[in-house]
Amino acid sequence: xxxxxxxxxxxxxxxxxxxxxxxxxxxxxxxxxxxxxxxxxxxxxxxxxxxxxxxxxxxxxxxxxxxxxxxxxxxxxxxxxxxxxxxxxxxxxxxxxxxxxxxxxxxxxxxxxxxxxxxxxxxxxxxxxxxxxxxxxxxxxxxxxxxxxxxxxxxxxxxxxxxxxxxxxxxxxxxxxxxxxxxxxxxxxxxxxxxxxxxxxxxxxxxxxxxxxxxxxxxxxxxxxxxxxxxxxxxxxxxxxxxxxxxxxxxxxxxxxxxxxxxxxxxxxxxxxxxxxx
Amino acid sequence: xxxxxxxxxxxxxxxxxxxxxxxxxxxxxxxxxxxxxxxxxxxxxxxxxxxxxxxxxxxxxxxxxxxxxxxxxxxxxxxxxxxxxxxxxxxxxxxxxxxxxxxxxxxxxxxxxxxxxxxxxxxxxxxxxxxxxxxxxxxxxxxxxxxxxxxxxxxxxxxxxxxxxxxxxxxxxxxxxxxxxxxxxxxxxxxxxxxxxxxxxxxxxxxxxxxxxxxxxxxxxxxxxxxxxxxxxxxxxxxxxxxxxxxxxxxxxxxxxxxxxxxxxxxxxxxxxxxxxxxxxxxxxxxxxxxxxxxxxxxxxxxxxxxxxxxxxx
Numbered sequence: 001x002x003x004x005x006x007x008x009x010x011x012x013x014x015x016x017x018x019x020x021x022x023x024x025x026x027x028x029x030x031x032x033x034x035x036x037x038x039x040x041x042x043x044x045x046x047x048x049x050x051x052x053x054x055x056x057x058x059x060x061x062x063x064x065x066x067x068x069x070x071x072x073x074x075x076x077x078x079x080x081x082x083x084x085x086x087x088x089x090x091x092x093x094x095x096x097x098x099x100x101x102x103x104x105x106x107x108x109x110x111x112x113x114x115x116x117x118x119x120x121x122x123x124x125x126x127x128x129x130x131x132x133x134x135x136x137x138x139x140x141x142x143x144x145x146x147x148x149x150x151x152x153x154x155x156x157x158x159x160x161x162x163x164x165x166x167x168x169x170x171x172x173x174x175x176x177x178x179x180x181x182x183x184x185x186x187x188x189x190x191x192x193x194x195x196x197x198x199x200x201x202x203x204x205x206x207x208x209x210x211x212x213x214x215x216x217x218x219x220x221x222x223x224x225x226x227x228x229x230x231x232x233x234x235x236x237x238x239x240x241x242x243x244x245x246x247x248x249x250x251x252x253x254x255x256x257x258x259x260x261x262x263x264x265x266x267x268x269x270x271x272x273x274x275x276x277x278x
Numbered sequence: 279x280x281x282x283x284x285x286x287x288x289x290x291x292x293x294x295x296x297x298x299x300x301x302x303x304x305x306x307x308x309x310x311x312x313x314x315x316x317x318x319x320x321x322x323x324x325x326x327x328x329x330x331x332x333x334x335x336x337x338x339x340x341x342x343x344x345x346x347x348x349x350x351x352x353x354x355x356x357x358x359x360x361x362x363x364x365x366x367x368x369x370x371x372x373x374x375x376x377x378x379x380x381x382x383x384x385x386x387x388x389x390x391x392x393x394x395x396x397x398x399x400x401x402x403x404x405x406x407x408x409x410x411x412x413x414x415x416x417x418x419x420x421x422x423x424x425x426x427x428x429x430x431x432x433x434x435x436x437x438x439x440x441x442x443x444x445x446x447x448x449x450x451x452x453x454x455x456x457x458x459x460x461x462x463x464x465x466x467x468x469x470x471x472x473x474x475x476x477x478x479x480x481x482x483x484x485x486x487x488x489x490x491x492x493x494x495x496x497x498x499x500x501x502x503x504x505x506x507x508x509x510x511x512x513x514x515x516x517x518x519x520x521x522x523x524x525x526x527x528x529x530x531x532x533x534x535x536x537x538x539x540x541x542x543x544x545x546x547x548x549x550x551x552x553x554x555x556x557x558x559x560x561x562x563x564x565x566x567x568x569x570x571x572x573x574x575x576x577x578x579x580x581x582x583x584x585x586x587x588x589x590x591x592x
Contacts, residue, residue: 011506012506012507095323117326118322118326118327119326119327120323120327123495145556147555150300150304150351150552150553150554150555151296151297151300151554153552154299154300154301154303154304154305154552154554155296155302155328156303156307157298157327158365180553181304181552181553184304184552208544209544209547209549210542210544211542211543212549213549213550213551213552213553214549214550214551214552215549238544
């Protein structure tokens with residue numbers, strides 16, 4: 001099982017304790033501090049790190065170098081940016097924003113197809129082009145964020161997930177999908193007829209059932225089963241709500257290929273790493 | 279969920295319309311959806327992408343037969359006008375997105391019992407715990423706050439006008455929570471300060487109200503650069519000296535400055551069959567499709583709008 005450093009601590013996100021999240025954010029108030037912490041975590045044995053395509057994440061990947069032996073898991077899009085855009089200028093602004101800001105080559109291919117077909121699946125390659133920095137090393141993982149995955153699941157447009165997987169591969173990366181509805185996503189992926197061997201599905205799983213949907217039992221069953229895709233557990237310490245040794249024991253009893261966890265202290269990185277590897 | 283609610287109409291297919299559509303569709307794949315969206319370019323795209331949904335751009339083309347459930351998710355300045363039309367058609371159940379027209383809609387001739395307003399924070403598990411475990415008569419003081427970094431530049435269109443402002447858009451949520459948990463009947467606005475920082479309307483609001491001897495405080499700020507993810511918080515002081523703090527994730531009960539009990543959303547075991555944007559969003563749609571016993575009523579929403587008006591005018 002590979003162990004990946006998460007990014008919530010860098011951006012003040014703590015799903016369990018909002019005040020704690022805000023105070024930790026101050027510790028990472030520059031790209032250099034974020035990069036330094038990641039380097040330290042990789043040095044003590046983490047297999048890689050995950051980062052979102054928000055302003056800081058994009059700059060970090062564009063400007064900093066990390067060892068080739070370590071994995072980068074990059075998640076797109078930064079949903080808040082687009083939510084604000086839609087709030088202010090309406091849904092149509094989203095399309096024009098993506099088309100205006102993507103490369104000319106992408107626009108010539110997918111942009112033209114989007115205009116003629118009006119099919120939203122032609123927006124997906126443009127969004128991948130827009131959100132992924134050119135400096136992201138080939139072979140890295142590019143994930144679809146859960147807010148978009150779960151919206152797509154609700155809309156019933158499973159072909160958009162297929163398009164995402166194909167677009168990521170075409171750009172030389174490996175696909176990942178974050179979701180809070182992994183059982184539903186699994187069913188959706190079964191219907192798209194795509195090889196899923198290089199795909200990682202990232203979902204919440206923890207021994208206290210915190211933010212686990214539809215319920216702990218179904219997720220546990222899903223996490224223990226054999227699948228053609230790889231599975232990554234997130235929120236494994238229930239954002240600090242769980243007991244660490246019990247959480248580690250629980251996680252090790254599942255059938256996960258990856259675990260991602262965030263922390264603001266390098267001692268915690270070491271302790272969790274040693275617990276998960278023992 | 280009520281199986282007879284099958285034919286659903288959405289007015290507006292913006293961010294909230296899309297969210298509610300996706301949740302309902304994720305919960306109940308047997309529903310039939312129609313959408314009225316006046317943006318013709320957008321509808322041309324939507325028709326291509328959602329062939330099972332009936333899209334209309336002209337209200338006059340809508341069938342005259344009443345719908346089982348109608349969701350009005352348009353900008354607030356047409357909430358009232360659309361509600362009249364929908365009610366006249368006889369739609370069985372009507373959902374209007376908050377703030378139900380805002381402070382400019384503070385009274386209506388008829389209170390309809392089948393109309394519900396989308397105050398989604400009510401469905402937060404921590405809020406529900408307080409509602410079930412703390413009696414309104416035991417509350418002597420309450421404070422509600424909302425912090426976010428929603429605006430970093432001057433908003434455009436109606437979002438920079440009298441239908442917007444932090445009080446209408448976010449304060450309405452907090453006032454609904456305070457009304458839901460404390461009951462603001464017979465309130466009096468004691469003092470209020472409003473500040474424009476980025477927009478031309480209120481961006482920071484600080485207000486004090488009084489309700490039958492209870493002190494109610496309100497603090498709203500949607501231009502706070504230190505906040506990444508919006509946070510709401512409600513603090514209650516009880517007759518027995520206990521202090522209760524709630525936010526999206528936690529309930530802390532203190533006595534004499536010491537925490538005596540802490541309950542997290544984990545302890546509350548909140549779960550939903552399909553998750554999108556938050557447990558509360560799904561729970562809201564589940565309740566709307568079922569008994570609607572937790573939903574905000576029209577009467578309650580009008581009260582919230584009247585309070586907003588009084589704060590703005592004070």
